[in-house]
Amino acid sequence: MIEFVDKSFSDSESLDVLNGYVREWFTKNFSELTPPQKYSFKLISEKKNVLIAAPTGSGKTMSAFLSILNSLFNKSLAGELERKIYCIYVSPLRSLNNDIYKNLGKPLEEVYDAMKKDNGINIIKGNMTEVTIGVRTGDTSQKERRQQLAKPPNILITTPESLAILINSEKFMENMKGLEYIVVDEIHELANNKRGVHLSLSIERLQDMVKGRITRIGLGATLYPLEEAAKFLVGFNGETPRDCKIVDASWSKELDVRAMSPVKDMISSSNEKIEDSMYEEINAIIKASKTTLIFTNTRSGTERVVFNLKHRFKYGEDIAAHHSSLSRDSRLDVEELLKKGSLKCAVSSTSLELGVDIGTIENVIQLGSPKSVTRAIQRIGRAGHSFRAKARGEMIVLNRDDLVECTVMLDAALKKHLDSFTVPRNALDVLAQHIVGMSLNKKWTVDEAYAVVRSSYAYSDLERHDFISLLNYLSGKYVGLESRHVYGKIWYDEDEGAFGRRGMYAKPIYMLNLGTIPDEVAVNVLLSSSKAWIGNIEEEFLTRLKPGDIFSLGGRLYRFEYAKGTKCYVSEAHTNLPTIPPWFSEQLPLSYELADEIGEFRAKMSAFVLGNTKKKRADAGRARIGIYRTLKGGKIPTEASDFLSLYPIDSNAKHAIFGYFVEQALFAGAIPSNKLIVIETTNEEKTGTESVVFHSLFGRKINDALSRLVAFEVGMMLDEDVSIMVNDNGFILSAGKSVKFADRVIKDAISKLLEADIELLLKENIRKTELMKRRFRHVAGRSFMILRNYRGWKQSVGRQQVNAQILLKAAEEIDPNFPVIKETYREIFSDVMDLARTKKVLDMIRSGMIKYKMIKTGSPSPFAHTLFAFGHADVVLMKDRQAYLKYLHKLVMKSIKSGK
Amino acid sequence: MRLTDDVELLDGLPIAYIRSINALAVADLHLGYEGVASKGIALLPKVNLSNIMKSISTAIKKTGANAVIVDGDIKNEFSRVDQEEFNELYDFIMFGKSERVSLILIKGNHDNFVERYKDSFKLKIYRQEADIGGYLFFHGEYLPENITKNTTMLVMGHEHPSIGVYNSIGSKERLRCFLYGKYMGVPLLILPAMNYFAGGTEMNSEPRSSLLSPIFKKADPNGMNAIVVGYGSTMDFGKVGKLRGLRA
DSSP states (O other): OEEEOOSOOOHHHHHHTSOHHHHHHHHHHOSSOOTTHHHHHHHHHTTOOEEEEOOTTSOHHHHHHHHHHHHHHHHHHTTOOOSSOOEEEEOSOHHHHHHHHHHHHHHHHHHHHHHHHHOHHHHHHTOSOOOOEEEESTTOOHHHHHHHHHSOOSEEEEOHHHHHHHTTOHHHHHHHTTOOEEEEOOGGGTTTSHHHHHHHHHHHHHHHHSSSOOEEEEEESSOSOHHHHHHHHHOEETTEEOOEEEEEOTTSSOEEEEEEOSSSOTTTSOHHHHHHHHHHHHHHHHHHSSOEEEEOSSHHHHHHHHHHHHHHHOOOTTEEEEOTTSOHHHHHHHHHHHHHTOOSEEEESSTTSSSOOOOOBOEEEEESOOSSHHHHHHHHTTBSSSTTSOEEEEEEOOSHHHHHHHHHHHHHHHTTOOOOOOOOOOOHHHHHHHHHHHHHHOOEEHHHHHHHHHTSGGGTTOOHHHHHHHHHHHTTTTSOGGGHHHHOSEEEETTTTEEEEOTTTHHHHHHHHOOSOOOOOEEEEEETTTOOEEEEEEHHHHHHOOTTOEEEETTEEEEEEEEETTEEEEEEOOSSOOSSOTTGGGOOOOOHHHHHHHHHHHHHHHHHHHHHHHHHHHTOHHHHHHHHHHHTTOOOOHHHHHHHHTSSBOHHHHHHHHHHHHHHHHHHSOOOBTTEEEEEEEEETTTTEEEEEEEOOSOHHHHHHHHHHHHHHHHHHHTSOOEEEEETTEEEEEOOTTOOOOHHHHHHHHHHHHHSOHHHHHHHHHTTBHHHHHHHHHHHHHTTSBOSEETTEEOOHHHHHHHHHHHHHHHHHHOTTOHHHHHHHHHIIIIISOHHHHHHHHHHHHTTSSEEEEEEOSSOOGGGHHHHTOSOOOGGGOHHHHHHHHHHHHHHHHHHHTTO | OBSSSSEEEOTTSSOEEETTTTEEEEOOOOBTHHHHHHHHTBOOOSOHHHHHHHHHHHHHHHHOOOEEEEOSOSBOOSSOOOHHHHHHHHHHHHHHHHTTOEEEEEOOTTOTTGGGGHHHHTOEEESSEEEETTEEEEOSSSOOOOOOTTOOEEEEOSSOEEEEEEOTTSBEEEEEEEEEEEETTEEEEEOOOOOTTOOOEETTTSOGGGOSOTHHHHSOGGGSEEEEEETTEEEEEEEGGGGTTOBO
């Protein structure tokens, strides 16, 4: 059974489970037990499976390890400690591995020193030995590997990938037969992705191979729902999850956060003023704090902020950037400096949001929306290292959608409404790898192997026919017998119902190609005329480009002409507006829960605002001027002001939000919410084309699916190719210059959609997209259909990409349900998009719980502006966008003033 | 689609039929492709040969042709004859026999070692080019040499021509095509690849300088007609130059 533990144990109960040496060491080094430790010492000493959720700095490592160390020292004292692995620690972060190694080194040494004093004679006799620890990752040298084989450490620190290799190493497995504990750290970074799924299968295979039951301990920061994470950790025994105790100490740290707007009026203030004011704010916070950590949403944003701070306020080496494009050494340097407290400020994109120990941070500043409550809490939680300290943070926003988003997000954070994660279910590509791995271990009956696989939560409801289809695929059943020696990676006898190893290449293929992180491609951008190299873009970005699209690179604009392999040819563009935002591929999607809460907020605000504006519309004139004053920064009506005061925002922000809603109400007479989709037919004056804006605030994953579906239906009815622009707040459809979208067409398209099999419709729609090709390449790589590495030949990603296209076509020909294709669709529908929730949204439209309303506007309404200016920008990189926003805003104000 | 009084491009097939010599012209089969790929880099399911046989068989039924001219690259590997490749080559020759057509091969750059099988299988093999009834067949990696005033048409392969069509939801489709134009005043027909996996050279986006065949140094691809094959039909899309930046 999976259950939360409500009551902590008393300190003496917890400390009593430790032997004298360990207890003494602990009490000498720590003044008290942290919240998670009050549960974990005893539970783990009883060999219970435990999931511990607790913020950084709450003594998580010790809470997991102390009881384990204690049991190992007990063995040592009893002269029973053998040279084998008793405990495996797995973390997705290599740098964390080194941290843990260092952190455990101290107690191991000190406790043993104390033991030696009393037990000299046993040491001489060789009865008492040291508890040892070792690290095994991709970086471990050959020499160390050999030593580990000969003298296995008692505690092995490793990564998911290295573990997968170790369980296929026969010699190493001999050392693991007596495994008692496995600790999975940073579980929030694993449970929601294929890397974690991969690990879960490794653990189940390991459990199947060792003698006794393995006690599983999971460590995570903020995540929700914890029951899911627990199931992910412990897996299933038959049809039911194994037992697990959940220790939820994730709220033991108090949050002190607010959203701030650098200026009162974000629209009419000049760029310079907004930037000046933002950096002044940041500087004031840095000056007032010992150390400040700033998060931006993109790597380029990080660089920009560091540059500006140094340039404007004459900072020197006391400010540093930390992001994933920097070299490992320079990142380690920054971490070291932070730990020592010798940095005043560090700026990071996502790389510092994870568990690496960075010492005491006094303040966290988040620039722009981090797009999810959980991430917001994780980031802000970096402040105040000890569990007693409050985590202090500021969110600085620079546009009004961002502001509303952050306001609601922080409110949700304070109310502990987290967005949920899901474990990818039945990922066939990851399973394909493990089937190959399993076949190398021994000969299996299908039933036996199927049962081991289903004991992982990620596969607990795996259909048998899917399992069989993978066996067929991996054994090369789809080619004639005479070619099977080439195609088959496993041997599989259908009649006998058994499979196993085939040939001598299967093992090197498994060892060299395992893992779930796809090779990333840097696409070279070249001028088509001179073939001069301009820079790199990411592959994902390339897949969005169509000939004629304009994008910025290194501060200049280029027109996309064509791509070949991993080269992209462009010409210089002489306009000032890109058609594709540069941050596109770095943008994080807004979570569904948060989108829903923002929708709720919009509904509440619209009650205050629409009532007011309607009344005042009636007697026009003077009242209109009153409202207009509010927009310009006057007094907010009491009830709205009271409502906004419930949120953690400053007064600038309050005015900005209220003004934003009033503008929308006055201009469009409709405010979209989570119960109302506003569909706005409008003209985009610069190009003169008619567009339809769907204000559907459901987050990008749903809007991605929804927009394709609507565009598909509308396109069919108009017999036109409809183009889409999509972000978290909605999407825009447009077609050629002369194309008009009659209300009837939109309505018909929606009602058609409500009756359609949307999964089928989407499949047809994405079958030929670059998205499909790219994801197929990843899945085919993970399924060992395309090999990155074969007999020592490393294959370029460009080659893989070309292969993937033809491979997809051929696989479709053989069987449209070929497991590799099936998995590609699954990944797109549940990871890139959120098909399940899209269906729910459509259900709610059908049942009338979500209504839609059609309006017509002469130019885009305020809530559509960021959509027209291409989704959310990184706030620090938005000059072009802002010029465009201002232009749109001017149109709105002109219309409001003239009384339309 | 009728190209000239004597030449028919068969609907939906990458195959030309020449009435006066009662022969089908095809190019770039690259037999053995999957087997070779699967030993190295990617497990390609086998679909190429069966598709080719199906197409040729349909074409023979439609036209009553008694010869198939393979205008280069019947096989895939440069440096050796792979076992998988040999099996497919063998199957293809047997297929020709069962369809009662004679096979004529113009050697392409991938066709090393095929002469080994010349005698045992009674294959007709031309080293570089062949004039058959006024039609000058050559593969295309070299320029044609023996153009005379009696040459009715030049027929080549090698380039794997195709047209890329983008639509606005981010998808691109590549359609294989014939190219039809003139070289030194003589009509020139470039055959699309028969190979199932050949993505092809995107004629409407690739700059002239990066095309494979030296023929394009003299014949401007922009001035040639792209005759697209796919979805059961064959259709003239007009001049390649006009198709640049094409969006559907």
